[in-house]
Amino acid sequence: MRIDGIHLTHVRIPLVEPFRISNGEVAEKDGIVVAVQSEGLTGYGESSPMSGSFYSSDTPESCWRQLTTQIGPAAVGKSFGSLEEACQWLDEQAGSNFAKVGIETALWDVEAQRRGVPLHKLLGGERERVDSGLAVGLYDETASLLRTIARYGEDGYKRVKIKIAPGHDVELTQAVRDEFGDIPLMTDANAAYTLDHVAVFQRLDDFGLLMYEQPLGGRMLAESAELQRQVATPICFDESLESIDDARQGVDLGAFRIANIKIQRVGGFRNALRMYELCRKLGLSIWVGTMPELGIGQAQGAALASLAGCDYPTDVEASSRWFRDDIIEPWVEVREGTIAMPQTPGLGYRIDGAKLARYRIAETDITRR
Ligand SMILES: [Mg+2]
Numbered sequence: 178m179r180i181d182g183i184h185l186t187h188v189r190i191p192l193v194e195p196f197r198i199s200n201g202e203v204a205e206k207d208g209i210v211v212a213v214q215s216e217g218l219t220g221y222g223e224s225s226p227m228s229g230s231f232y233s234s235d236t237p238e239s240c241w242r243q244l245t246t247q248i249g250p251a252a253v254g255k256s257f258g259s260l261e262e263a264c265q266w267l268d269e270q271a272g273s274n275f276a277k278v279g280i281e282t283a284l285w286d287v288e289a290q291r292r293g294v295p296l297h298k299l300l301g302g303e304r305e306r307v308d309s310g311l312a313v314g315l316y317d318e319t320a321s322l323l324r325t326i327a328r329y330g331e332d333g334y335k336r337v338k339i340k341i342a343p344g345h346d347v348e349l350t351q352a353v354r355d356e357f358g359d360i361p362l363m364t365d366a367n368a369a370y371t372l373d374h375v376a377v378f379q380r381l382d383d384f385g386l387l388m389y390e391q392p393l394g395g396r397m398l399a400e401s402a403e404l405q406r407q408v409a410t411p412i413c414f415d416e417s418l419e420s421i422d423d424a425r426q427g428v429d430l431g432a433f434r435i436a437n438i439k440i441q442r443v444g445g446f447r448n449a450l451r452m453y454e455l456c457r458k459l460g461l462s463i464w465v466g467t468m469p470e471l472g473i474g475q476a477q478g479a480a481l482a483s484l485a486g487c488d489y490p491t492d493v494e495a496s497s498r499w500f501r502d503d504i505i506e507p508w509v510e511v512r513e514g515t516i517a518m519p520q521t522p523g524l525g526y527r528i529d530g531a532k533l534a535r536y537r538i539a540e541t542d543i544t545r546r
Pocket residue numbers: 365367390391415416466
């Protein structure tokens with residue numbers, strides 16, 4: 178596998194509604210579309226951190242810098258004996274996972290095209306449709322939250338995830354239960370709480386939630402184990418799972434029972450699959466999260482969610498859920514709460530060049546020096 182060239186396009190697409198979580202808000206979605214040319218094929222990936230760096234310290238700008246000045250120039254011109262070798266080399270390079278993932282996942286697209294198989298098959302996926310879950314952000318008014326759940330609930334999403342923050346937790350959950358009854362429901366705190374809030378989670382235990390996603394800070398593994406000892410609802414790790422070692426350490430401590438695997442956060446499919454295999458071996462439940470990404474990243478997440486053992490619905494939603502427009506054709510669609518796997522070789526979605534041009538902020542070619 179040879180990397181002949183890389184073309185980067187930084188795009189920005191307005192959101193349908195601002196996405197607010199416990200520590201920040203975005204109204205537009207930034208993504209870096211990474212096109213990798215390899216021996217006559219072009220594979221696509223996406224580097225898609227949150228702008229404003231409130232999920233992690235990475236931003237679209239920091240990833241752009243790393244891709245254009247370090248990782249991209251180092252990769253172009255290189256040859257590898259296999260996809261695995263290429264991914265391992267990338268993993269060993271300096272730079273953030275959110276930057277590397279764009280190139281890494283594009284190589285998987287190349288490999289799937291070369292072998293003539295859909296991406297989800299190359300990953301080992303077994304399902305042809307995956308369950309999709311609805312995620313809703315924080316709102317000023319609880320009524321807005323309920324309206325959003327009702328509006329998108331018509332698409333049949335298989336569970337609802339609400340964002341919570343200190344002071345906006347028990348009453349939000351109560352309101353959703355009152356309005357929608359016994360739907361599959363979970364909370365995501367995006368690391369906003371501390372052990373001072375144990376009582377909040379003990380009260381939330383009464384609502385029969387699927388899980389508490391990332392209640393405490395990403396590095397608070399011992400504290401999370403303490404919280405898990407004091408609550409009945411399983412804790413799910415998101416921000417805490419940057420590496421395989423994080424997962425192993427968290428399990429050893431009893432800090433979480435469910436793993437949200439994000440391709441962006443772990444730097445690509447190779448690490449995502451390694452984390453998936455470790456979690457399965459350790460008997461944890463698994464599901465696939467999103468940033469959310471634009472269409473390329475979303476399609477990749479859906480493909481990963483087709484693996485056996487991804488027990489809970491993925492965060493991958495319909496393109497139209499968050500974005501006023503998308504860069505893939507067709508858009509990701511949710512029908513009766515599920516997403517169908519494309520059957521064509523590779524990613525299975527066409528990248529729309531006109532859309533890239535319309536929403537482009539920056540563009541550059543990395544060629545062999
Ligand atoms: Mg999360």
